[in-house]
Amino acid sequence: MKKKQEKCDVAVLGSGIGGLCSAALLANKGYETIVVEKLPIVGGRCATLKYKGYKIPTGVLGVPMVGSFKSIFDEVGAEFDVTPMTTPPKYLVGNEIIDTPESDQPDAILSRLCSDEKEIAILKRGINKARTWSPPSNEMSLQDFIYQYTRNENLAEYYNNMSDRILSTRAHEVSAKEYFQSFSGSLKDFQRVGFAPEGSIALMKALKKAIEAKGGKVITQCRAKKILVKNEIAEGVVVEGKKGETTILANNIVSNAGPKKTVALAGKEYFERGYLRELRNMVPSLQIWVTSISDRPLFDVPILYTYKTRRLVSFVCVSHVCPELAPKGKYIHYSISSPVSQIAPWNLKNEVNMHIQDLKDHLPGYNKYGEVLHVGCYWGEWPTLANAPIVGYNDIPQKTPIENLYNVGDGVAKKGGWAGGSPGCALTAKIVVDDIENRFKPGQSL
């Protein structure tokens, strides 16, 4: 029997943010584009599952209202149905709620945590230098950076919380360089954040629609099985879908499956040892997200940052912004925690127990009105960030050692800008599409 064959300009493997942003940009520029996704739904870690009448994210909850992610929707004409959050977060320190006027700004509560004006001045000078002049070394942790200026335990806790919630890595493991650079990179897009009332999957469906409107294809339940390489150049991919096996020949392959899977799909023999070592050093980060429900909001603002807890770093009452995510009269909340170390072994059961105990001990009203709906543990192949910015991390490039084969997504998100998330993944798509555009014209013959 003759094997099925298709041709296109670009084959995209995986429909996460990186994959769909790349495909939408390419299709919009006239490239014949085919996306294959092994799951029945698009979006990967930016999708939404319906559970007992509630809409639960597979990853992305909040997205920036400006910057690299949003600009792709504007460029390709995809609907960006996101409700902005207008109320600033508050802080829960132990059991006390602190409400600062500018509490959405980093370091806004420093003055409450420092012992005196002199300590504030010394610390601020060090932080300003790191942010505006030159970042600290990639070989130094944020904790070591802070310890240069103060041993104040309150501050140590504060920076633990900050680095945990923005980079899912605690201060003693996170690269001080990445921490400070992320404020001038994509993380600054999050100063204006919003939530999708139909769940983040609606955004991914909007990109799919934009791809299809330009003649591209997005095929779900279709797994990439092998990337075809000839003379160290990628020339196609073998996929298996509902209708059996097909070979897609393409000028360029964009893999959103993660750099390690890309190697497995193409064959290890095409990659130099140094590159493989860098991939082995990648640390995917663990986070636990507990979904709690109630018939009243458990606090009065959408985001509460929690510290001086066992594990909990933040609590989000998304119903304040998007009541559509819960059935009428019900409220949905997410609480977030990470282990103390992303590198040392952790016990998942203990981590979940500590998270739930934190909710009970610290969140006013939780015991009386809150109920756990769902516990999600995200790590390994479904991590919060595929390449957490641990001290000494490797910045994996989007181009692979095989010509015409690229990676997109948070495994190859540009460090020194933020390790991933929606803006970081969108940025990888932009970088790859620019490169393809410089090298190939739409329809250039294979």
Ligand SMILES: Cc1cc2nc3c(=O)[nH]c(=O)nc-3n(C[C@H](O)[C@H](O)[C@H](O)COP(=O)(O)OP(=O)(O)OC[C@H]3O[C@@H](n4cnc5c(N)ncnc54)[C@H](O)[C@@H]3O)c2cc1C
């Ligand atoms: C719990 C959690 C909460 C988060 N919250 C936020 C947040 O609020 N805001 C934010 O910006 N970021 C958040 N993130 C981070 C964000 O989800 C990720 O950085 C981003 O979604 C990763 O996208 P990606 O492009 O790497 O693709 P992925 O989401 O990793 O998608 C890859 C896709 O490729 C598919 N695939 C894999 N192998 C194959 C194959 N062989 N063939 C075909 N398809 C294949 C997979 O099924 C998947 O759909 C969160 C992550 C988690 C886990």
